[in-house]
Structures are given as C-alpha cells and as structure tokens.
Amino acid sequence: MDDALVLGGERLTSRLIMGTGGASSLATLEASLVASGTEVTTVAIRRYAAAGGNSVFAMLERLGVRALPNTAGCFAARDAVLTAQLAREALETDWIKLEVVADEDTLLPDPVELLTAADQLVADGFSVFAYTNDDPILARRLQDVGVVAVMPAGAPIGTGLGILNPHHIEMIAAAAEVPVVLDAGVGTASDAALAMELGCDAVLLASAVTRAHDAPLMARAMRAAVQAGRDAYRAGRIPRRSLARASSPDEGRIDAW
Amino acid sequence: MTSSHEITVVLDGETARLAQGITLRETVARHIGRELDPDGTPADGGRLGVAVAVDGAVVPRREWHAHVIAAGSTIDVVTATQGG
Numbered sequence: 001m002d003d004a005l006v007l008g009g010e011r012l013t014s015r016l017i018m019g020t021g022g023a024s025s026l027a028t029l030e031a032s033l034v035a036s037g038t039e040v041t042t043v044a045i046r047r048y049a050a051a052g053g054n055s056v057f058a059m060l061e062r063l064g065v066r067a068l069p070n071t072a073g074c075f076a077a078r079d080a081v082l083t084a085q086l087a088r089e090a091l092e093t094d095w096i097k098l099e100v101v102a103d104e105d106t107l108l109p110d111p112v113e114l115l116t117a118a119d120q121l122v123a124d125g126f127s128v129f130a131y132t133n134d135d136p137i138l139a140r141r142l143q144d145v146g147v148v149a150v151m152p153a154g155a156p157i158g159t160g161l162g163i164l165n166p167h168h169i170e171m172i173a174a175a176a177e178v179p180v181v182l183d184a185g186v187g188t189a190s191d192a193a194l195a196m197e198l199g200c201d202a203v204l205l206a207s208a209v210t211r212a213h214d215a216p217l218m219a220r221a222m223r224a225a226v227q228a229g230r231d232a233y234r235a236g237r238i239p240r241r242s243l244a245r246a247s248s249p250d251e252g253r254i255d256a257w
Numbered sequence: 258m259t260s261s262h263e264i265t266v267v268l269d270g271e272t273a274r275l276a277q278g279i280t281l282r283e284t285v286a287r288h289i290g291r292e293l294d295p296d297g298t299p300a301d302g303g304r305l306g307v308a309v310a311v312d313g314a315v316v317p318r319r320e321w322h323a324h325v326i327a328a329g330s331t332i333d334v335v336t337a338t339q340g341g
Contacts, residue, residue, distance in 0.1 A: 020339040029339065044340025047269045048289060048307060051338035057306035060337070070341035085315045086335050089308035097341060206341060 003230070005201055007040070007179050008095050008127040008148045010066070014039050015196070016226040017068070017181065018219060019206030020056060022158075028215050030059060036209065036219035040066045042097055044073070045087045057091070068129065070097035075110070077117035084121055096121060097151070099131045107157040111138050115145065122146040131183055134168040136175060149178055151204060154195065155185025158207045162191040166198055173199030189218075189225035196229025197237070264328035275326060282321035285309060288334050295322045307336045 005012045019042040023029035033041060043056055060067050069087035074080040077100060084096040100117050102110040109132050121128050128147040132138055139150045152172050155161035162185060163169055173180045182195035183204040192203045203226050212218035263274045268288065275284060286293045289307055292300035297318025299305050309316050310333045316324060326332070 019341045021341050023339060042341035043337035045308075045335050046338045046340075048334040048336050049269045049271075051336050053289070054306040054336040056339055057304075057337045061304065067337055069337060072341050082310065082313065082315070086308040086310055086333075087337075089315055089317060090306055090336055092304070099341070 022210035151183035153184040160187030193229035281324035
C-alpha cells in the first residue's frame with residue numbers, strides 16, 4: 001500500500017531521516033546511512049578548512065542521499081539566516097533545517113529567535129524545516145508563518161532520553177497541517193517506534209545511531225522501528241482498559257467438579 | 258611585512274596575504290584546490306558544494322569573477338560537514 005511521505009514537495013519512501021552528526025568515521029557513517037534506508041540526511045555548514053574539505057558533500061552525491069542543511073550552532077535569528085543563505089548557495093537547495101538554540105547546555109530552541117528566523121526565511125523563499133520545542137502552541141505559530149515541517153524535540157539533542165512529553169508530541173501531530181518530524185532525544189529503537197505511534201510523520205535522529213556501539217546495526221534497528229511504529233499507528237491501537245478482557249471464548253470451557 | 262603588492266585579509270578565520278587585485282574566484286579556487294570557470298562552476302564538471310560570505314554577506318558564485326578582494330576583507334568559504 002502506498003504510504004509515501006511528501007516532505008518539502010519531495011516524495012519519500014523512508015520515514016526515517018538519519019543525520020550525519022557524531023559518526024566516528026566517514027566509512028561508518030556511510031554504512032549506517034545505507035543501513036538506515038534514509039533518503040534525506042542533515043548536514044552542518046562550516047568553514048571549508050574546519051570541515052576537512054567537502055568529503056561529506058561528495059559522499060552524499062555518490063550515495064544519492066539528499067542533503068538537508070541545518071543551522072546548528074546558531075543562537076540568533078541573524079546568524080541562522082546567514083547560515084541558511086550560505087547553505088542554499090553551497091548545496092543548491094532551498095531546504096533548511098532551522099535550528100536557533102538558546103544555550104549550549106540545553107540546546108533547546110529559543111522560541112522568539114526561531115519564529116523570527118522562520119518568518120524571514122519563508123519570506124526569502126526557503127522551505128523551512130523548523131526544529132522546535134515540544135510546545136503545541138509554538139508548533140502552530142511556526143505553521144502560521146509557513147514552515148513546511150514542524151520538528152519537535154522528544155528530549156534535548158544528544159541526551160537519548162526518548163520522548164519526555166508524549167502527550168504534547170501527540171497533540172502537535174494531531175493538530176498539524178504540515179508533516180511532523182520527531183527530532184532529537186531518540187535513544188533507542190522503541191523511542192522511534194513510539195514517535196510514530198503518537199502520529200509523527202517521520203523521525204529524525206543521528207546520535208542514537210552514530211554513537212551506538214554498532215552504528216550500522218542500530219541504523220537497521222531504527223529503520224525497522226520507524227516502519228513498525230508507522231504500521232501500528234495506521235492499524236490503530238486497541239483502547240486501554242482498566243480490567244482484563246479474555247481473548248479466549250467462554251463457550252465450551254471445561255469445568256472441573 | 259605586507260609588500261605593496263599584497264593585501265591582508267582574514268580567510269576562513271586565518272590571516273592571509275593575497276596579491277593585490279586578486280578576484281574572489283581565484284582565491285576560492287586556490288583555497289579549495291579546484292579550477293573554477295568564470296561563472297563560478299567547477300571546471301571539472303562536478304558540483305561545487307561551497308559558498309562564500311565576504312564581510313558577513315553571501316556573494317553568489319556568478320559574482321566571484323568580477324569581485325576584486327579589498328584589503329581587510331573577511332572571507333568565509335563554507336561547505337557541508339557532519340552534523341544534526
């Protein structure tokens with residue numbers, strides 16, 4: 001059955017977006033990306049010398065994986081807008097994963113700067129994928145300014161704490177008119193499955209795979225988990241009950257006497 | 258000492274001396290080790306994958322050829338790297 005995801009005008013088969021951050025080597029990263037089945041991956045924009053040349057760009061070209069540049073490391077709307085403009089020029093894409101964080105300790109989005117930057121970038125013709133808090137109201141405000149995807153954090157970046165507020169993630173997914181991508185906080189496969197069961201359209205993760213003991217194996221696990229969670233969401237879970245309900249029939253039961 | 262035929266700039270965060278009158282296209286080509294056509298595309302036919310900001314503003318690649326670098330400029334050449 002066709003269950004493709006349309007993200008930023010692009011039709012995707014995989015609902016797992018694996019980022020490139022945190023990998024120990026390019027070879028491990030490549031093996032993990034392939035095992036994850038991802039069709040889109042995030043990249044950061046950095047100075048050429050610090051980035052060690054454009055080896056990541058070349059690898060993605062070779063693999064045919066689409067790059068979604070991010071504005072990681074930006075603390076103000078102004079920095080994020082310049083980074084987005086550089087990313088558009090370098091990678092020849094209007095897609096931008098907008099990250100405007102408040103501080104180094106939490107790496108949580110700064111809502112005011114985020115909304116300001118999103119507004120400016122949408123006006124400048126970007127397809128904005130907004131990394132945001134698990135706040136249903138902020139998600140709505142981001143949609144109002146025209147982002148193409150809302151990407152709430154399950155937990156702070158790199159913590160692996162999973163989904164700290166499933167209720168809010170579910171509310172965001174239920175109310176959204178654009179795709180919702182659970183972004184950040186995933187620690188293991190069950191977190192990714194839960195995100196999909198809550199109604200998210202996709203999951204974006206990096207550290208959970210790249211920092212796992214066996215990164216390609218974890219990438220495979222995440223791929224299966226996202227698919228399982230999506231299937232479970234579409235199939236419809238049974239209602240929770242407070243008391244047991246037998247699944248075997250009463251009729252024909254043998255009683256001892 | 259900077260000779261009268263050289264200018265000092267900041268290239269990717271490092272102080273650098275460039276020949277007076279050098280264009281942004283020549284500077285970028287040297288920095289990334291690829292020849293660039295006048296429109297800023299790589300002569301090897303591949304995709305470029307880099308962008309340039311001068312003094313905090315993006316300079317589109319088609320303008321690099323005509324952009325003569327001024328003394329004291331801050332030039333950032335960026336590309337994609339692992340992240341996010």
